[in-house]
Amino acid sequence: MANLLVTGQSGRMGQAVIRCAQDEAELTTTATHDVGQDLGESFSGADVAIDFTLPSLTDELLRVALEQKKPLVIGTTGHSDAQRALIAEAAKQIPIVWAPNFSVGVNTLFWLTQKATQVLGDDFDMEVVEMHHRHKRDAPSGTARRLVEILCEEADRDYDTDCRHGREGDTGARTKKEIGVHALRGGDVVGDHTVVYANDGERVELTHKASSRDTFAKGALRAARWVVDQPVGLYDMQDVLGLR
Numbered sequence: 001m002a003n004l005l006v007t008g009q010s011g012r013m014g015q016a017v018i019r020c021a022q023d024e025a026e027l028t029t030t031a032t033h034d035v036g037q038d039l040g041e042s043f044s045g046a047d048v049a050i051d052f053t054l055p056s057l058t059d060e061l062l063r064v065a066l067e068q069k070k071p072l073v074i075g076t077t078g079h080s081d082a083q084r085a086l087i088a089e090a091a092k093q094i095p096i097v098w099a100p101n102f103s104v105g106v107n108t109l110f111w112l113t114q115k116a117t118q119v120l121g122d123d124f125d126m127e128v129v130e131m132h133h134r135h136k137r138d139a140p141s142g143t144a145r146r147l148v149e150i151l152c153e154e155a156d157r158d159y160d161t162d163c164r165h166g167r168e169g170d171t172g173a174r175t176k177k178e179i180g181v182h183a184l185r186g187g188d189v190v191g192d193h194t195v196v197y198a199n200d201g202e203r204v205e206l207t208h209k210a211s212s213r214d215t216f217a218k219g220a221l222r223a224a225r226w227v228v229d230q231p232v233g234l235y236d237m238q239d240v241l242g243l244r
């Protein structure tokens, strides 16, 4: 039995994780954390933490996990490049599962996107569209970012120079290399992602729609159960699901 710390206990995902954890036989939620509490103290009674908060907590989370030599499951999105590097650096000393999306369906979408891009990536125009609830702060979503990274890896594009975040005004004709990324916000949408491959005379669209946060919460709990037995290293949900 491993003891779990849930950060962002009052958040949408924190609440889903705490609720879903009640059905876990191998994990027990012994600690929760929210703004204003001492993270070191909260983590001291736990073996592993699941983090769905904001990037503003990440530096402290890594510092405490490194001090206490505890594994992490990080689901928070919207990190800066510097923070992404910090997470990778910390994973040289502790096991970390870091995933922009813990659903089995989205991880299958990642795989499908890799395969489709190997076939279509040279000829088809590629765009990514995501939609989330009105409260989401970061854009594009972490999942959309990962989808674009896959397009870049498979079709020889560069995330920093070839991404086109939204379009406005006289943008000129679409260039062959650019990848449009579009973030829609509204209502209570849990999380929709579509990869569009468009060519003259035809179009392929790969879509995933999440309808419950429990999907992410159960995936994160599975990752927590898994990571407590792993050696030091940086992992994602593909590793947890055995898709590599």
Ligand SMILES: NC(=O)C1=CN([C@@H]2O[C@H](COP(=O)(O)OP(=O)(O)OC[C@H]3O[C@@H](n4cnc5c(N)ncnc54)[C@H](OP(=O)(O)O)[C@@H]3O)[C@@H](O)[C@H]2O)C=CC1
Pocket (backbone or CB within 6 Å): 007, 008, 009, 010, 011, 012, 013, 014, 033, 034, 035, 036, 051, 052, 053, 054, 056, 057, 074, 075, 076, 077, 078, 099, 100, 101, 102, 103, 138, 142, 216
């Ligand atoms: N990887 C995945 O599968 C998924 C990832 N996410 C990501 O998880 C994150 C959280 O999403 P969601 O639950 O909807 O967001 P919420 O805003 O509902 O919850 C965030 C929680 O974190 C707390 N928090 C914020 N900043 C700090 C801080 N500095 N220290 C301690 N606690 C803090 C908030 O407290 P307070 O309200 O008091 O500010 C709140 O309880 C987002 O980055 C989202 O993109 C979401 C779903 C799935």
Ligand SMILES: O=C(O)C1=N[C@H](C(=O)O)C[C@H](O)C1
Pocket (backbone or CB within 6 Å): 077, 100, 101, 132, 136, 140, 141, 142, 143, 144, 190, 191, 192
């Ligand atoms: O903020 C959310 O809600 C979600 N965030 C994740 C992301 O940014 O990809 C995953 C999911 O789509 C829900």
